[in-house]
Amino acid sequence: MTAWAPGAPAVLAVALAFTLWWSGGSLCAAAALDDSQRMDESAALTDWLARAGLDDLLAVTLDEQVRKSTASNPAAIARLADAYLRLANSAADEDRIADLRIRIEKFLRGSGVPDPGRLMLALGRADYRMALRGIERIRQGWIDNATRARTEASLLQSLKSLDQLADRLTASIAENQLRIGGVEEQQRIALLAARDDDVMLLLSAKFLRAWCRYWLLWIDRPAIATRLSPPAAWSARARALVTEWSELLETGKAFPEPGDCSVDLISQEYYAQSILAMALTRALDGEMQIAERWFALLEQPGVWDGLVNSSPWYLHALVDAGSYSQAEALLGDPTKSIGSTAVVGAAIRAVKESPLDPHAIACARLAVTRAAVEGDFSSVRRLAREAPALLVGDDFAACLARGIESYDRGRSESDSALKRASLASAALDLSLALTTAPADRQTGVAVQELLAWAQLGAGQPCDAAASFLSAANQLVGGRADEALWMAVQSAATGNCPDEAGNKGAWGLELARHYLARHEVGNHAVGAAAMLARVPDAHNDDALVDRLIREAARGGDSVAARASAGLLLYRRFRGAEGSERAIEAGRLLALPPLDASFWPRGGIDLVIRQQLEAALDPVVGRVDDARAILKVIAAKYPIGQEPIELRSELGVRRLCVALALHDPAIALEAIGAVRAIADAQWRPVAEGLFIRSMESSLASGKQTPAESVPAYLGLVLARRAVRESARESGDPQLAEAANRALGRALVRGAAALRKSGLSAANLPSGADPQTMAKEALAIARELLAQRPDDADAVGLLADAGIAMGDSATAYEALTRLVAALPMRSDAWFERKADLCELMIASQPDEVRKILTQHAVLIPEWGPGEGGKRLKDLAMRLGVNAPPGAPAGEKSK
Known part of the structure; x- marks a missing residue:
């Protein structure tokens, strides 16, 4: 990438350095330290700081020396100026630059500062450097108000510094020019040298200032639809900027032609870049034909090396001008070298400004291919979002964009059926993309890997295994290791058959292939354990016993223990009755894993499985559960467990408390779970607690x-x-x-x-x-x-x-008695409630009610309600009517 190619934001700042004066040496090169100053006790410190490159500390130390010095200290002032210059040239963020600006401006208000203009220029360049970050983001289509505001603020701050510098230099040049005629020859030579230095510095300031104005103009550019009749104020700024570039090119005209330039100077950096800037400005102002003539100057032999390839900038200009058909032709020209970053940024800006323009969409389609060649699928995603029309067609770009879009949709889908459907669609399109992929191995491999992931998510593990294997065979190193490992896992998950049709055998075959190819690979130990990880492997008693033995040996058996735990856990979950308790016992018998080997910030999966098994109602090994919780608490005190597991462990502690039939402990445990407010586990905890409390109360004990x-x-x-x-x-x-x-x-x-x-x-x-x-x-x-x-x-x-x-x-009971079906259990109970409520204040009324009830229902009624009514009648002396069953008459 050349220094001015898009994607290298720092290069614009480099353009400000003119070799003629930039290589003139340090600000303090002409400042000699006399012997007395060299012997100052602080000289050793400042020399050491300078050698160590600790310019910030050096500046603080020198600033203190200058402020505390009772006499002029030109050597310290010169060194401080030099340190500030280096700091300004290396400042990398807005806050740092703002702090330096305050310190440098305060320093410049003092006397005796050598070459203050260079420090002022460095401040302007630093702000411009910050602006370039935002400009590059905007050029890539990342447009947001915050970025725009920060970028404009940095450009305006740079302009402010440069305007002040230009005014100061202009005045200095004029003053020196007036003095030259009336002084002696030696002084005249010194004034001429000072004037020439100021002229060069002024040229630098004007050059950088013009670039600031160009980018401000570019940020404020009107939409393509209104480019033919832009706002008058904007057009005036554009015309004024053309005049500025003309002055820098020394054409002597306000609106020059390319032929007015000096071809002999195009080998110089600032001159070539000024031609580029003129071309960009004319294109931005809607004069693309004129801009092309300026770009043609940059195609001539001998142009400055940094602009030997101006195609990225030409593409930038074409998009600014809305000349999308020309941009499409440029992108389709195999002789033009334009990086993927520049192509993607230009295409995104084109489709954002003109989403329906077929040539803009064609640019985006070509950008997809460029991005894919570099494996930059994130840019393909951006292009597809900005230009949905890319998804239509059967060419490589359309198939790839559709495939990635479906893949992303599938990954984010929560519904399992929709997820599989989206990923299956992605797999189909990515397969088609592979058939039309550019003749570039890297592109094919990248698409092959993405296809494998889509197939795996779509429920096509055997196809995924084949795709992963194909990618692994084209890769080397770590990527080959990972791709082959995924082939093993996919085949095992899918219980895929081998070539002979033996179901489940291919996963084992691939695991063996992995170990043969990557004997000490990242997943070598895991591959050995994966030999057992085919569907229904937990039903293989011999395999389970083997893994248990491996786990019991200790040492390098973590993977074997994890596999044994997984298979035993599956057996436990699938068993019933006494078999469930037996499998739980085997799971609980697995050796503990030292907490130092647990996942970072997590808990060993096997111990979590053991805890669940111990608390299973059929198993009921509460003491084992308490011991496991104690081990976990030794690593993570209660309340300090990993946040994603805190609710799960809280529920387990609640189960222990409930198993001990201690309501007080249960209340404490449920309180801890409630404090977590976990949407998954809290309802489980509340349900357990409610059922336990209801059961406890129902027992009547x-x-x-x-x-x-x-x-x-x-x-x-x-x-x-x-x-x-x-x-x-x-x-x-x-x-x-x-x-x-x-x-x-x-x-x-x-x-x-x-x-x-x-x-x-x-x-x-x-x-x-x-x-x-x-x-x-x-x-x-x-x-x-x-x-x-x-x-x-x-x-x-x-x-x-x-x-x-x-x-x-x-009132409520009266309504209930009137509304409930007569002679229902609820009716009898509520009538008893009503009578019991009235008996204290209206005993006579209750007698009437009961007397009437006895006439209608001499047996008083079934259940608890009837019994209560009968008891009330006995208390109030209400007798059942004659003819009622003898056993039902009140005594």
Whole structure:
């Protein structure tokens, strides 16, 4: 790549250095240090800093010397100027340049600074260098407001420095010119030399300033559609810039012709670059025919070496002018050398500005081929995004672009069926692309590898294995190693047959081939283990036993242990009953792996499999699980585990706590899981906890006081489930969770009342009244949505009873008794609830209700509801009517 070829942003800064004066030496070369200064105690330090190249520290040290010196110190000033010059020329970011600008400008305000113009030019060049980064991004089609703003700011800052320098130099040149005529010969020679230095420096400043103005003009260029009638202010800037380039080319005209230039000077860097700039400016202003004549100058023999190949810039100009048909012809010319980066950038800008232009699309199609030759598929992706028309056709570019687009879509698809379909489509197009690929080995191999990955994802592992193998046979070194390893894995995954049709044999054959070709390759140990990794390998008892033996030997057996663990885990998951416990025992018997060998920032997979097996309900080896958790905690204390595994381990600890039937420990464990808020594991934990607590309460083995932690835990769990349901956005799920929470609150409030525990012994907010009040609010929320919801009315009644709100409870129970099917179990229970609620305040009314009930249903009713009604009748002396069964009459 030549110094001015697109893709080398630093080259524009290089253009500012004119060999004539650039090689003149250090700023301090003419500054001699006298003997007294050389003996200064700080001289040794500054000399050492200079030799070590520590210019920043050197500048700080010299600056301090200059400031603290009681007399003029020209040697230190000269060395400081030299250090600042080097720092400005090497500054690599905006903040660094801004800091240097403050320091250098302060330094320049002092007296005795040699050649201050060079420092000012260096500041302008540094800002310009920063701008080139943004310019290069914009030229590559990466356009965003932030990049544009930073680039424009750097260009404007550079212009500011250069304008100040130009004014200063112009004044200095004029002053020296006036003084030359009236001085002695020796002084006249010195003034002439100073004037000539200023002239050269001014030329440099004007040259760099013109480039700044060109890039500002380019950034502000109007759209192609309006290029024939651009804004007047923009056109005025373009015309003024042409005049600036003309001055630098010394044509003596405001709007010169190429013939006005000196052909003898095109071998000089600044002159050739000024011709290039003139061509770019005329093209940008819509004068492409004139621009081509300027470009023709750069095709002449003897042009500066950095522009021997101006084709990348010609392409840049053609795209700026909207001359896409010419750009297409240029890209199709095999004699023109243009790098992939320049081609892709130009094509993307073309299709962004003119997305429907067929020649712009053709440029993008040619750019796809250029990028593919260099294996640059990311650029192919960009081109396809900017020019969807590329996806149409059956040529190499279209097939490759379609294949990559389908491949990316498949990789990002979450639905397994759609993923396979997209990747299958990618595999088809990439296969077609291979048949029309350029005659370049690198291109074919790159497409072959991508095809293999697409086939693997499309559920075509045997085809993928063949593609990986084909790529591996064309590659060397690490890429060949990896490609062949993927062939082994693909064949094993697909249980692919060998040439003789033996199912599953090809994977083993490829694994052996890998070991023969890469005996000490990256995956040699893994390949040995992969010999067992064909589908259904866990059913091969001999193979499993062999891997267990290998794992037990220790040493270099990590891969064997992992394979044994995987196969035993599969056997455990697939077994039932006593066989499941046996396989779990074999898995748990695998030797531990020292934590220092665990994956970096992770946990050994086998130990996770063992933990799951130990906690399986059929296995029930809780002590083993506790021991495993202890090993993990030694490596990662609770709460400090790898974030992606923290929820999983929290659920395992919860299982241990539940297995120990300790509600308090379970509450602590579920709290830890809730704190993680893991979308995958938290619902699992909540479900485990709820089922365990419900089972514990249903057993009836706990006293009212002992049951309180379980009831409170259920409330917390139900509340967490409701939060998750609401976050899911499913209104039905959220409503069901809300109902369940309401029921848990009512039950919890009742349990608290029965327990007799004082508020001091309960968590904040865990009192019957507060819980009942929340349940009441939930019931009303549900009824606001569906006023006739019997379940919600029932919750309202229960919450009212629990809260002591008799009026609310009475209204709700009255509605329920009237609405429920008569003689249903629920009707009897709710009628009993109503009577029990009224008995304290309206005993006579209850007697009437029970008397009427006894007439209609002398047997009082089935189940708990009927029994409660009968008990109430006995308490109030209500007798069953004559003729009722003897056993049913109240005594």
